Amino acid sequence: MTVVQRVRRDLAKNRYLYLLALPGVAFLIVFGYVPMFGHLIAFEKFRVADGIFGSEWVWFKNFKFFFGSQDWLRITLNTLWLNLLFMASSILAGLLLAVFLNEVRHQLFKRVCQSLFLLPYFVSWLVASMMVWALLNSTDGLVNRTLQSIGLSGIDWYIEPRYWRAILTFLNVWKWGGYTSIIYLAAIISIEGEFFESARVDGANRFQQIWHITLPLLIPTTLILVLLSVGRVFYGDFAMVYGLVGDNGMLFPTTDVIDTYAFRALRRVGNFSQAAAVSLYQGVMGIVTIIVVNKLVKTIDPEKSLF
Amino acid sequence: MPVLDTVNTKIRMQRAGRIKADVTLGERAFLYSIYASVIAFALFCLIPFWLVVAGSFTPEANLRLDGFRLIPRAFSTYSYEYVIHGNQIGNSYLVSFSVTIVGTLLALAVTVPFAYVLSRKVWISRPLSFLSYFTMVVGGGLVGFYILVSKWLGLKDTKWALILPYLLDPFFVFVLLAYFRTVPEEMIEAAVIDGANDLIVFWRVVCPLSAPIIATIGLFYALRYWNDWWLALLFIDSSANHPLQYMLKQLQATTDARFYIGNPSPRFSTVPNYGVRLATVVMTIGPIILAYPFVQRYFVRGITLGALKG
Numbered sequence: 001m002t003v004v005q006r007v008r009r010d011l012a013k014n015r016y017l018y019l020l021a022l023p024g025v026a027f028l029i030v031f032g033y034v035p036m037f038g039h040l041i042a043f044e045k046f047r048v049a050d051g052i053f054g055s056e057w058v059w060f061k062n063f064k065f066f067f068g069s070q071d072w073l074r075i076t077l078n079t080l081w082l083n084l085l086f087m088a089s090s091i092l093a094g095l096l097l098a099v100f101l102n103e104v105r106h107q108l109f110k111r112v113c114q115s116l117f118l119l120p121y122f123v124s125w126l127v128a129s130m131m132v133w134a135l136l137n138s139t140d141g142l143v144n145r146t147l148q149s150i151g152l153s154g155i156d157w158y159i160e161p162r163y164w165r166a167i168l169t170f171l172n173v174w175k176w177g178g179y180t181s182i183i184y185l186a187a188i189i190s191i192e193g194e195f196f197e198s199a200r201v202d203g204a205n206r207f208q209q210i211w212h213i214t215l216p217l218l219i220p221t222t223l224i225l226v227l228l229s230v231g232r233v234f235y236g237d238f239a240m241v242y243g244l245v246g247d248n249g250m251l252f253p254t255t256d257v258i259d260t261y262a263f264r265a266l267r268r269v270g271n272f273s274q275a276a277a278v279s280l281y282q283g284v285m286g287i288v289t290i291i292v293v294n295k296l297v298k299t300i301d302p303e304k305s306l307f
Numbered sequence: 308m309p310v311l312d313t314v315n316t317k318i319r320m321q322r323a324g325r326i327k328a329d330v331t332l333g334e335r336a337f338l339y340s341i342y343a344s345v346i347a348f349a350l351f352c353l354i355p356f357w358l359v360v361a362g363s364f365t366p367e368a369n370l371r372l373d374g375f376r377l378i379p380r381a382f383s384t385y386s387y388e389y390v391i392h393g394n395q396i397g398n399s400y401l402v403s404f405s406v407t408i409v410g411t412l413l414a415l416a417v418t419v420p421f422a423y424v425l426s427r428k429v430w431i432s433r434p435l436s437f438l439s440y441f442t443m444v445v446g447g448g449l450v451g452f453y454i455l456v457s458k459w460l461g462l463k464d465t466k467w468a469l470i471l472p473y474l475l476d477p478f479f480v481f482v483l484l485a486y487f488r489t490v491p492e493e494m495i496e497a498a499v500i501d502g503a504n505d506l507i508v509f510w511r512v513v514c515p516l517s518a519p520i521i522a523t524i525g526l527f528y529a530l531r532y533w534n535d536w537w538l539a540l541l542f543i544d545s546s547a548n549h550p551l552q553y554m555l556k557q558l559q560a561t562t563d564a565r566f567y568i569g570n571p572s573p574r575f576s577t578v579p580n581y582g583v584r585l586a587t588v589v590m591t592i593g594p595i596i597l598a599y600p601f602v603q604r605y606f607v608r609g610i611t612l613g614a615l616k617g
Contacts, residue, residue, distance in 0.1 A: 010430050016505035017424050021435060024421025027475045031455070032442035038451015052454070097348060100341045115603060116349040119356065122595050124534035126555050130588045131355035133559075134362055134375045140581075142358060145374035174352060179610060186611040205334050239537060246559075262449050267541070276450040283446055290444055 039283070041276035048272070062277035071261065079236045079257040085165060086172045086237075087229040091222060093173045094180025099210055101181065102188050117178030125243030128171065132244060136167075161254040168240070168255065175240075180225070187221040188214060223300070231293045234285040238263065258282045356592075363387070363585035370581045386582025387590075389575050393568035396590065398547055399554040402466065403533060403591075406550060410470040410532040415525050422480045423509050426487035436484075439477040456542060468542040469550065473531055479524050482612050486520045487513065523609040526602055533595065551591045558584045 011018055037052055042062055044055040066072055097117060104110045120128070135142050136157040144154030157163060195213050204212065236257025245255045247268065258278060266275035298305040358375055363386055365379040373380055390396050425432045425439075447455075452472075462468040490513055498508045514521065536552035543549060546567070549557065557567055564583045 006430065014429050014431070014505065017427060017429060018431065020420035020505065020509060021424040021431070023417040024424075024475055024480075025435065025438070027417055028438055028442060030460075031452075031472055031474075032439075032447065034459070035447025035451030035455050036445070038448050038454055041450050041454075048458075093348075096344070100345050103338065103341050104345060113345050113349045115599070116352045118603065118606070119352055119599070121606075122530065122534075122599065123592050124536060124552055126536055126552050126559075127534075127588055127592055128355070130555065130559070130584055131359055134358045134585070135355065140370060140374040142375040142377070145376075174355070177348065178352065182607055182610045205331075205337075207334075207337055242540075243536075259449075266450060266453060272450055272454075276448065279446075279448040279450060283448055287445060 038276060039280045041272055042280040044273055046272040046276070058273075062273045063281070066274065066277050066281070074253070075256050075258050075261045076234075078254065079259075080233060082165065082168060082236065082241075082255075082257065083229065083233045085169045086176075087226065089169050089173050090176040090180050091225050091229075093177040094184050094225075095218060095222065097177055097181035098184030098188055099214055101185060102214070103206065103210075114178070114182075117181060119178070120175045121179045125175075125239045128175065129244045129246075132167075132171065158248060159250045161251045164245070164251050164254045168244070171244070172237075172240070183225070184218060184221060187218055191217050227293050227297060231290050232286070233289055234258065234282055236260065359585050359588050363582065363589045365582070367577070367579035367582050386579045386586040389570060389579055390568060390583055390586045390590070392572055392575060393570035395546060395549070395554060395567060395569050396587070399549050399551045400590075402469075402548055403550040403552070406466055406469045407529050407532040410473060411525055411529040413470065414474045414476075414528040415521065417474045418476070418479055418524065418528075419483060419514070419521055420509065421475065422483035423487055423513060425480065426484045439475075439480055443477045453541060463542050464544045464548060465542075466548060469535070469538045469548075470532075472538060473528070473535070476528075478613070479527065482609070483517075483520060483524060485612070486517055490516055519605075519608075520612075523605045523612075526605050527609055530595070530606075551587070555584070555587055555591060558587055 040052055041055075043057060043059050044052070045058045045061075046052070046055045050056075101110060101114060104113070133141070136144070138144055138154055138156045138158065141154075141157075143157075147154050155163070157167070191214065195217075196209055199209050199213060236259040238257075238259035241255055241257055241260050242263065245251045245260075247264070259282075262275045262278040262282070265271050265278060294305050354377070357377065361377060361379050362370060362375050364382055364384065365376075366381050366383040366385060369379060369381050421435075421439075425436050456468055456472065457463040460471075462471065494512055494516075495508055498512050503511065534552060536550065536556055539548075539550055539553035540556070543553065546557075558564055561567055562580065563578065564580050565578045568578075568583060
C-alpha cells in the first residue's frame with residue numbers, strides 16, 4: 001500500500017481529525033518549512049528583484065567572505081561564551097533560590113518573595129533595557145550618581161565593552177533566576193519527606209540535610225537544564241542583546257552574537273546573502289550540537305534521548 | 308481526604324521537628340543567612356521596577372538635577388499627562404491589545420486541535436508529530452522567514468505580520484499533548500457510542516476537561532504577543548502599527564520625543580524626554596502587573612509542566 005492510498009483510506013475514516021489538524025499543518029508548512037528555501041540565498045548573489053530562483057549562483061563565496069573576516073570568530077566566541085555564562089549563573093541561582101525558599105517556613109513571606117522572583121520574567125528586554133538605562137546612564141543613572149555621592153567617579157557604562165559580559169550575566173539571572181527556581185522547587189517538593197525525617201532522627205541539621213539529601217537529588221534536574229541549554233549554545237538571545245545594546249557599536253566587541261550580526265546584515269546593511277550565510281552556519285552548528293547532546297543523553301539515560 | 312490528612316499531619320510534624328532543631332548558634336546563623344539572601348534577591352528583582360515607577364512620577368527637572376533616585380525629591384504626573392495627550396499612545400495601546408487578543412485566540416484555535424490530533428492513537432499522529440518536531444531542530448533561518456512574511460505573504464507593515472508567525476509553538480503542542488493523553492479513553496469511547504464524531508468529542512468532552520491547561524497555554528501566548536517587538540522591528544514601518552513595545556524602542560532612539568508622541572497642545576510646551584520614556588514603560592507593563600496576582604499560579608503551573616516535559 002502506498003503512502004497516498006494509506007492517507008486516503010485514513011482520511012475517509014478520520015476526516016474530522018484531519019480537519020482539526022489542518023490549520024496547524026498549514027501553519028507548520030508555511031512558517032516552518034517554506035522559509036528553509038531561504039538557505040539557498042547563502043549560495044547566491046541575491047538581488048531582491050530577481051528573487052531566490054533568479055539570482056546569480058556564487059556557491060561558497062559568501063562563506064569564504066564570512067570566514068575570512070574577523071567577525072566570524074568574534075561573534076561565535078561571544079555567543080558561546082555568553083551562553084555558558086548564562087547557563088552556569090542562572091542554573092546556580094535557580095538552585096540556590098529554590099533550596100533557600102524551601103527552608104523558609106513563613107508562608108506569606110515565602111509567597112511574596114516567590115512572586116517578586118518571577119516578576120522580571122514577565123517583562124520584555126526592551127522594558128528591561130529602560131530599567132538598565134535608569135540605573136546605568138552616565139549622567140543621571142542611579143549607579144553613577146551613587147558612585148559620585150561617595151566621592152568616586154562615574155563610569156561610562158555604554159561605551160565600555162569590558163563590563164558588559166558581567167552586566168548581561170547579571171541581567172540574565174535577574175530575568176531567569178526566579179523561573180529556574182520554580183523548576184527546582186517542583187523537584188524539591190517531589191522528594192520523599194521520609195528522607196529528611198530519618199536524617200533528623202540521625203541528628204542531621206538543616207545544612208547537612210540540604211547537603212546530603214536535597215542537592216544530590218537535584219542532580220537529574222540540573223542535568224536536564226544543562227543539556228537543554230547546551231543544545232542551544234549556538235543561538236544567542238537576540239531579544240536580550242539587541243534590546244539592551246541595540247546598534248551601539250562600541251559594545252560589539254563583547255556583546256555581538258551570531259543572531260544580532262545576522263540581523264544587522266539583513267536589516268541595516270541589506271546584504272541578504274551575507275545574512276543567509278551566517279544563519280545557515282548557525283543552523284548547521286545547531287544541528288551538530290543537538291546530535292552530540294543526544295549522543296550524550298543516550299549514554300546517560302537512553303529513555304530521555306530525542307531520537 | 309484521609310490520605311491528605313495524614314500528609315498534612317506529616318508535614319506539620321516535619322515542620323515542628325525542623326523548628327525545634329534550630330537551636331544551636333550555628334544553625335540559627337545559617338537560617339538567618341538564608342532569609343537574608345532571599346530578601347536580597349527579592350530586592351534585586353524589585354529595584355529596577357521601583358526605579359522606573361519612581362522616575363515616571365518625578366518632574367523632569369529633578370531627574371536632570373538629582374538623577375534617578377529611589378526616593379524622588381518631588382512628585383509630578385506631567386510625564387503621564389504629556390504622553391496621554393499625544394496620539395501615539397492610543398494607537399499603540401490599540402495595536403498591542405488587538406494583536407494580543409486576536410493572536411491569543413487564533414493561536415489557541417490552531418494549537419489546541421492540532422495537539423489533540425497528535426494525542427489520538429491514529430496513523431496520522433506520528434508523521435504530524437515528526438513534522439512539528441523537525442521544525443524545533445531545523446530552523447528556517449532569518450532570511451527565509453523575512454522574505455516569506457514581507458514578500459511572499461505580502462504582510463509588510465500590517466498587523467497580521469505581528470500575529471501569524473506565533474500561531475503555533477511546537478513546545479506548547481507537546482505540553483498540551485502530554486495533558487490530553489491523561490483524558491480517560493473511556494470518556495471518549497462513551498461519547499462515540501452516543502453518536503458523537505471527533506469534532507464533538509473534542510469540543511464537548513476534551514476541551515472542558517482540559518480547560519485549566521488550555522487557559523495556561525493561552526496566557527503564555529498572550530504574554531508573548533504583548534511583550535513582542537521583534538516582529539515589529541522586522542516588518543513594521545508606519546507608526547500607526549507600532550505596538551507599545553516598539554513605541555518604547557522608538558522613544559529610546561530619539562532625543563526629542565515631541566513629534567513621535569504627537570502632542571500638539573500648547574499647554575505642553577516643554578517635552579519631558581526622560582519622563583516620556585518612563586511613563587510609557589509603566590503604561591506598557593501596567594496591564595501585566597495588574598493581572599499578575601490572578602494569573603501567577605497558571606504560569607507557575609505551566610513552567611513546571613514545561614520543565615517536566617523537557
